[in-house]
Amino acid sequence: MSPIEASMNALRQSGDELADATVAELFERGESGTFNTLMRFVSTAGAPLPDGLPEVAKEYLRATEAPPSWVDWDEMEKARLFFIDNNVHISTALSFASMPACYLVPHVAKLLSTTHGLNYPSNRMAATGQFTVQLMQPDAFEAGSRFIPAAQKVRLLHASIRHHLVRENRWDVEAAGVPICQEDMIGGQMFFSMLVLDSLHRLGIHMSEEGAASYYYAWRVVGAMLGVDQEAVPKTLDEARDFLDRYMVRHMGPSPEGAHLTRQLIDLYEDIVPGTLFDPVVAALIRYLVGDTCADWLEVASTPWDTVVKAVPHLLGVLETIEDRSPLGGWALDRLGHLTTLFELSSLTRGRVMHYAVPENLREEYGVAGAAPRTRRWTPPAATVSP
Template sequence: MTYTPASMDALRQSGDELADATVATLFERGEMGKFNALMRYVSTAGAPLPDGLPDVAREYLEATAAPPAWVDWGEMEKARLFFIDNNVHISTALSFASMPGCYVIPHVARLLSATHSLKYPSKRMAETGQFTVYLMQPGAFEAGSRFIPAAQKVRLLHASIRHHLARDGHWDVEGLGTPICQEDMIGGQMLFSLLVLDSLHRLNIHMSVDGAEAYYYAWRVVGAMLGVDQEHAPRDLESARRFFDLYMTRHMGPSEEGAHLTRQLIDLYEEVVPGTFFDPVVSSLIRYLIGDTCADWLDVPRTAWDTVVKTVPALLGVLESIEDSSPLGAWALDRLGHLTTVLELSSLTRGRVMHYTIPEQLKKDYGVSTAVPRTRRWTPPAATVGSS
């Protein structure tokens, strides 16, 4: 697929027709409060929907209760094994590359500042981490799983933000396009898939071509379930690179909101890290993964650890070699990775299940592993011409 500035501009005018119509009807009928109250009881796939649920909401939930018909379940299983094998590294990339990557896009940072709590940034990180863990569970798309209801709620959350920002005049629709438009939704899919793979490669994590492609495929499925138009979404990593390079060069830059959100992110993880001696590692890791230019735009401080962090890929390469050559080493490292991810997520969620409530108004305060064999090591697709 060919992406051009004109085709990207067209994507800025589109939202998510199904979710947008559902939200608009709920607000028009004054049923959003009732919907939110009842949806707290909808947390597992296949469970009966609660009595009293507004008809339009029931229709939406029934229409979105299954994954796309085109899903290749063999690829999804490969993706799950890839996640198990690399869970701690994926969590690191999501926290220290994907989230700052969102903040380096000024209009996205502005939107996040308007719709997410700046005082409690752990909420967004906890929701992102929990969403990813739900996705990579063995029965993520079966009855009893938590992933499908989470995806349904996130899709409505995005529609509600579009509704509020456009209706209340808090968004320059003419200049910026539809809030959380198709271009930004596809861009977000790239930030949580391609940028994660790029970051793992930068950290010298051993990945097979099949594993990387399967991980990207899983996020294609996620994108479809979140309302991404599959006619325009990249279908493979090569086209993903073309889209992502153009998207970032079109939009990335410095902003006050981006710097503030990044400072909140750094403060959050400095609290998670025990003691204070290692606190600067957070900033140094962000700078290493997103590069000096983006880090400077986000006011990521330079620290004495910047040089030390550059040795991390060599250390991880040694550990990865042990994992490749020793079944016992692989088991030990996988268990360590699992425990680290669980500890991080429990710290962010405070042991709670995160609920995705649709805001009735925007407020400032809303705010032993059977791993895929690592043959044919994956390397990122080359940057496209004119993208640097």
């Protein structure tokens, strides 16, 4: 066994010490219900903690109320501008590449199917979309923002799932490692960052090296706030490519749960788009972005639209050229992308704010300061691991 593989195996045995200890004590003291009730009132950073909140919860919230001390705020601003410039494309990549990639990892698909709340793709996609939009707002890390409380709650949600699956003997830790282990959390971080960048490149989106690196950096910050071990996280895009390749080769494959979750995802987006004429586009986009082999594993049907979708990069390339050459055209396309993202998010949330809670049991407008200048064109690092 190589040292790299040994280190990845070790990551499978590790969870999130701080969040796991907090959740264990909440359940041991019978305080999880009180915590959930009161935490619905904690939705913005800097808000006073409600009376009656369990002491262990207060300690956790104080320990996680600020981003890491090492954050480079210039990089975070570049990431925000990158998101504004590419928001609709990033939403497409998250929906039709990142989420299906999660389903390509059988033990992750099984976990998502086991937890009742995450078994509904509308909730999962709405929460993911809302979380990303909150992250990319100019005041994401300031008093009054919704991002930090959301990150704190997501971290506890992951810990509570670990707690229940292990306590109820619903997870084979010896065979599959700790549920939502460090390797899987880093893998998820790669799906929402590196794989998004790969998908934008495949769609023909013009990206600078600086913008791509900053977007990846922002998700490193997110990972740190969600309890990911920063000593194990790839620091550069080249290192991220290597980790993502190794992770997928180690774990990806077909599963009934992955196919089922993918079918739910396709049905969800076909329902959002009015009429039925464009329904096959959803499956065609997934197949185009994840590739034929992975699409077959997820049982994504082939349609005549598969050929049509291959023309999308050429169309987007024309629009990107207009955006590069015309400040007014760039502003108009960014605004259209912003409105499209809001429409998709409002369709998924139906106007609701998505709340995160510690499950007591397991059952079946951001500001625009102008786009960052495009300099050197980004291309993905080459694959490092052969299947």
